[in-house]
Amino acid sequence: MRAFSPHAPNRLALAYANTYSVGMSSLGFLRTYELIHDQEDWAAERFFTDGTGMPRSVETDSPLGDFSAIAYSVSFEEDYVGLVQMLDRAGIPARREARTPWHPVVIMGGSCAAINPLPMAAFVDVFALGAAENLLTAMLDAIAEEPHRDAVIARLAETPGFFVPAHHQPESDDALPKLHKREIGADQMRKPGHLPVSPIVTPHTEFANKALIEMSRGCPEKCKYCWATFGMGKFRWHPVDFILEGMEQVRAITDQVGFVATAVGDHPEIARILHYANEQGFRSSVSSIRIPAVKEETLIPLYESGARSITLAPETGSDRLRFIMNKPIPNAVLLEKVRLIFRHGFTGLKLYFIVGLPQETEEDVEAILELAADCQRIMVEEGRKTGIVGNIHLGTNVLIPKPYTPWQREPMADERTLKRKLAHLKRGAARIPNVTLGTMSPRQAIWQTYISRAGRDAAEAIERVARGQKIAQALREFADRVHPEVFQAFPRELRWHFMRTA
Numbered sequence: 001m002r003a004f005s006p007h008a009p010n011r012l013a014l015a016y017a018n019t020y021s022v023g024m025s026s027l028g029f030l031r032t033y034e035l036i037h038d039q040e041d042w043a044a045e046r047f048f049t050d051g052t053g054m055p056r057s058v059e060t061d062s063p064l065g066d067f068s069a070i071a072y073s074v075s076f077e078e079d080y081v082g083l084v085q086m087l088d089r090a091g092i093p094a095r096r097e098a099r100t101p102w103h104p105v106v107i108m109g110g111s112c113a114a115i116n117p118l119p120m121a122a123f124v125d126v127f128a129l130g131a132a133e134n135l136l137t138a139m140l141d142a143i144a145e146e147p148h149r150d151a152v153i154a155r156l157a158e159t160p161g162f163f164v165p166a167h168h169q170p171e172s173d174d175a176l177p178k179l180h181k182r183e184i185g186a187d188q189m190r191k192p193g194h195l196p197v198s199p200i201v202t203p204h205t206e207f208a209n210k211a212l213i214e215m216s217r218g219c220p221e222k223c224k225y226c227w228a229t230f231g232m233g234k235f236r237w238h239p240v241d242f243i244l245e246g247m248e249q250v251r252a253i254t255d256q257v258g259f260v261a262t263a264v265g266d267h268p269e270i271a272r273i274l275h276y277a278n279e280q281g282f283r284s285s286v287s288s289i290r291i292p293a294v295k296e297e298t299l300i301p302l303y304e305s306g307a308r309s310i311t312l313a314p315e316t317g318s319d320r321l322r323f324i325m326n327k328p329i330p331n332a333v334l335l336e337k338v339r340l341i342f343r344h345g346f347t348g349l350k351l352y353f354i355v356g357l358p359q360e361t362e363e364d365v366e367a368i369l370e371l372a373a374d375c376q377r378i379m380v381e382e383g384r385k386t387g388i389v390g391n392i393h394l395g396t397n398v399l400i401p402k403p404y405t406p407w408q409r410e411p412m413a414d415e416r417t418l419k420r421k422l423a424h425l426k427r428g429a430a431r432i433p434n435v436t437l438g439t440m441s442p443r444q445a446i447w448q449t450y451i452s453r454a455g456r457d458a459a460e461a462i463e464r465v466a467r468g469q470k471i472a473q474a475l476r477e478f479a480d481r482v483h484p485e486v487f488q489a490f491p492r493e494l495r496w497h498f499m500r501t502a
Ligand code: SF4
Pocket: 219, 220, 221, 222, 223, 226, 227, 228, 229, 262, 263, 290, 313
């Protein structure tokens, strides 16, 4: 495995606004780290939120404030608070307008930049829109070649793929041409050098000692709430030969691989990849599989490699609502797949659901429990044949109507309704043997919706929470801003449509 030296003429602070364990579980973050080291004369130093006081780099214990540029990789809106806290701890003015020529350029990439950067526009100097592969060289050249902070920012404002809040005013500037997000295309993925593989494997992450390998991007399905399918471009996959080579790369350091993608099971060569992993002695796992992609040819090698649990996302309990959300898979098909899973010896099944969907009725919520009971019955029937009864976990989330999805204009259900529905599910699940249920906090979901869809004026609420205010309190204090953004349909121009996928 490759060694990364921190010694280079140019150093970039690469920050993840969450803990080491979470950040090092992000293949996007690790990939960016590797790509920076691929650039001549550049080294990256990693920063996370762990600890107190000045954030210091993993590599050389250098203080965050010593760097001339800090690049954040942000994939979850909840990390906005952590980003502001890191700047506070480093003594760097959180508001970009308060920064002087001696302060670093603060850059934010990752999927949140491409979903809606406006809520963070008061804190971030430059947003990178799209894949690091397509943006890093221009960004690092600007940092290395320009004489000062303002010149770096001005140059990136003229560079395709960057949104620079001090220079671009999409809310008022009708003449601003669309900014292009520079995602990785299918043609790039077919060329060598574009396969993300964990360049570092560590025991201190969610995926302890596991090397992650990306299988594909986008998704062939078009669920109406899903940013991954509408925001990431068409479904495309990495060639099988590159994935097999990726396994060769990590073989010396680990015997565990995790294949990641929004639609892992849809890779046309999934069976060959899993068999190869088994032949090479890897224990392999996959992130959740699309229901139609659950097939014997996938389940057998997964089971042989030691996997005992499968994750599926039916999202709703009723066919009616599932069809409305554009996932035309009836319960009958789902139950066949569940039988196939338990018949092949798996003992764990995770099922993900969403409540608060448009047109959802009380019957739809009840249908989640009925579906869970049907799955449990199948698990017991199949378990009788082997003498092992497993368990089913229901992960229940709340709809976050995200930008760039067909439901981006939808209002959220109110907190009381969401709480009532989740409590009903909790009580119902407790009555089904071997079934557990986890729920998302409705308040957290409201916060997430607000900071996904809001404009620049969300900065105050984010700042308050970063400085210790409870989310509930911030939602109350800024209720006059939060309510129109969260609980009303968006009839007006969508503020994030100043960007589009190239
Ligand atoms: S199947 Fe999953 S990844 Fe694909 S569109 Fe639906 S929710 Fe998104």
